[in-house]
Amino acid sequence: MALYANHNNRGDLRIHDSLDELATDLADYIAELSEVYMKERGVFAIALTGGSLISLMGKLCKAPYNKTVDWAKWYIFWADERVVAKNHADSNYKLVKDGFLSKAFITENFRLVPVVPSHVYSINDSVSAEEAANEYEFSLRQLVKTRTVGVSEISDCPKFDLILLGMGPDGHVASLFPNHTVLDEKDEWVTFITDSPKPPPERITFTLPVINSASNVALVVTGGSKAEAVHLAIDDLGTDCLLLPARMVQPTNGKLVWFLDKPAASKLEASQFSE
Numbered sequence: 001m002a003l004y005a006n007h008n009n010r011g012d013l014r015i016h017d018s019l020d021e022l023a024t025d026l027a028d029y030i031a032e033l034s035e036v037y038m039k040e041r042g043v044f045a046i047a048l049t050g051g052s053l054i055s056l057m058g059k060l061c062k063a064p065y066n067k068t069v070d071w072a073k074w075y076i077f078w079a080d081e082r083v084v085a086k087n088h089a090d091s092n093y094k095l096v097k098d099g100f101l102s103k104a105f106i107t108e109n110f111r112l113v114p115v116v117p118s119h120v121y122s123i124n125d126s127v128s129a130e131e132a133a134n135e136y137e138f139s140l141r142q143l144v145k146t147r148t149v150g151v152s153e154i155s156d157c158p159k160f161d162l163i164l165l166g167m168g169p170d171g172h173v174a175s176l177f178p179n180h181t182v183l184d185e186k187d188e189w190v191t192f193i194t195d196s197p198k199p200p201p202e203r204i205t206f207t208l209p210v211i212n213s214a215s216n217v218a219l220v221v222t223g224g225s226k227a228e229a230v231h232l233a234i235d236d237l238g239t240d241c242l243l244l245p246a247r248m249v250q251p252t253n254g255k256l257v258w259f260l261d262k263p264a265a266s267k268l269e270a271s272q273f274s275e
């Protein structure tokens, strides 16, 4: 049985007994949002990351979602990407392609589920990290102009319908690492780093203003190795943990949801949220 709770100011918590249960809930959540924004805007702009999140999205490629989701209206982006070739084992694009997109094309019944290839916005992997970030931001600016991606009501930032993030045991989200100057970036939408503490070193990443302008942000975090970071990111602990990247995810006009398994949620102070 999943525990659905709301934390005072850190969003909704969905704590699951098993990864299978979490994956079903995540697929339901994404499919529901896809339908909502399809009706509201005619398209669904979703940004993914890499890591363990992608295998947890796998159920979307299976029944009933493979038939109910209107894949042709999806526009897919990356909230962070490693600056490596698209066929490199470290590429977040490759992870999504192998673990999700390629499966979305061929279903159990061998019927096509058409994610339109031109709606898949991967980075240019043949230029420097700086150029790749600039090019990615340029593409985004064109898509915001045409409102394929919405725009924030309070800044010129893109307003993604959904940004799906994982979190590392150090509390990093996308490629925003603890104590890194990238956390202070306020002007750019997409920036780059060349000194990631987690390999590979060169990455591009959405900045916090872009993440926090989204209509919906989901943090999908599993495993006991992340329990301490989950505690620091969610519980009320005074000012000490405010600079943890995951804690800096605070959608201004959007909704934040945490998908956790029990080991990841094991250090949460239950008194701070209501069921």
Ligand SMILES: O=C1O[C@H](COP(=O)(O)O)[C@@H](O)[C@H](O)[C@H]1O
Binding pocket: 049, 050, 051, 052, 053, 080, 081, 082, 092, 165, 166, 167, 168, 169, 172, 173, 174, 175, 198
């Ligand atoms: O390096 C990265 O790590 C995070 C977390 O990955 P996980 O495997 O611990 O879930 C991921 O969200 C990010 O996209 C990736 O570049």
